[in-house]
Amino acid sequence: AQTVTQSQPEMSVQEAETVTLSCTYDTSESNYYLFWYKQPPSRQMILVIRQEAYKQQNATENRFSVNFQKAAKSFSLKISDSQLGDTAMYFCAFGGSTLGRLYFGRGTQLTVWP
Amino acid sequence: DAGVTQSPTHLIKTRGQHVTLRCSPISGHKSVSWYQQVLGQGPQFIFQYYEKEERGRGNFPDRFSARQFPNYSSELNVNALLLGDSALYLCASSKGQGDPYEKLFFGSGTQLSVL
Numbered sequence: 001a002q003t004v005t006q007s008q009p010e011m012s013v014q015e016a017e018t019v020t021l022s023c024t025y026d027t028s029e030s031n032y033y034l035f036w037y038k039q040p041p042s043r044q045m046i047l048v049i050r051q052e053a054y055k056q057q058n059a060t061e062n063r064f065s066v067n068f069q070k071a072a073k074s075f076s077l078k079i080s081d082s083q084l085g086d087t088a089m090y091f092c093a094f095g096g097s098t099l100g101r102l103y104f105g106r107g108t109q110l111t112v113w114p
Numbered sequence: 115d116a117g118v119t120q121s122p123t124h125l126i127k128t129r130g131q132h133v134t135l136r137c138s139p140i141s142g143h144k145s146v147s148w149y150q151q152v153l154g155q156g157p158q159f160i161f162q163y164y165e166k167e168e169r170g171r172g173n174f175p176d177r178f179s180a181r182q183f184p185n186y187s188s189e190l191n192v193n194a195l196l197l198g199d200s201a202l203y204l205c206a207s208s209k210g211q212g213d214p215y216e217k218l219f220f221g222s223g224t225q226l227s228v229l
Contacts (some may be wrong), residue, residue: 004156037220043202044117045157046221091156098170100147100208100218104156 002027002094006105013112020067020107021077023092026079032074032097034068035102040088048090051075082112116140118207118221126227127195135190135224139206145169145210146188147218148180151202163188164210192226200228 003026013019025034036048049076051059058066062085067076079086089109093102119138127133139146145164151156162170165183184209186207188210202225206218 025166042222043219043225044222045203045204045206047217050217056168093156098162099163099165100206100210101159101172102149102157102218103159106154106156 002029002096002103004092004094004103004105006092007109008108009106013079013110013113015023015082015084015112015114017082018078018080019081019082019110021085021090021092023075023105025073025075025092025094025103027073027094027096029096030095035095036064036066037091037093037094038078038088038102039091039107040087045091047079050058078111079110084112084114086110087112105110118205118219120203120205120221120224122228124222124225126229127199127203128229129195129229131195132190133195133226135192135203135205135219135226137188137190137207139186139188139205139207140219143207143209143219144186145208146182146186147206147208148188149151149204149206150174151223153201159171159202160190184206186217192198195228 005064034051037045061079089107092105127139146163148160159172161180165180182188200224204223206220
């Protein structure tokens with residue numbers, strides 16, 4: 001079975017600063033995918049960034065980047081130049097061989113303050 | 115283009131009742147997945163449908179059922195509601211081309227409260 005663990009229930013960061021959210025996972029699958037989703041108060045889950053496990057290069061999307069450590073089964077999200085609009089719940093998710101089936105962590109509530 | 119739409123947005127039911135939640139995927143998307151998000155937790159996978167066939171089922175009792183229609187919209191049905199069924203129910207759609215890496219697009223969910 002796949003498990004995803006987010007050990008930080010809450011984080012806060014000042015606007016324009018950098019913050020890192022942690023995620024660890026456990027799986028026996030060899031080919032998988034990792035995601036970070038953002039859920040603002042509107043409740044809609046929005047994909048922030050994704051990483052294929054077979055790719056060694058860390059994914060980057062503008063201000064968002066990941067640190068993927070396959071051997072350690074770690075997948076952290078770094079947000080640079082934090083903005084007020086980044087305030088949301090962030091979920092780490094694992095996707096394996098089944099289309100549409102993701103395993104989510106419990107989430108980290110990120111608050112960006114002025 | 116419209117995103118994933120879910121209806122209703124909020125719903126209040128009493129224990130033992132039945133509920134039907136509806137989801138319309140993005141135009142051209144053939145795969146629909148359903149997730150349950152209990153307060154304070156991450157979403158949990160319930161079902162996945164592709165081309166009107168069930169392709170995956172999570173660890174939920176038989177009180178939960180779903181179906182997908184020829185226009186790719188979907189319904190989630192829950193019978194004999196329990197207090198523990200109170201949650202946000204999320205629908206996600208994707209093109210469903212068989213690539214598990216493809217992007218999922220989520221709706222804003224239906225908030226179900228069971229009293």
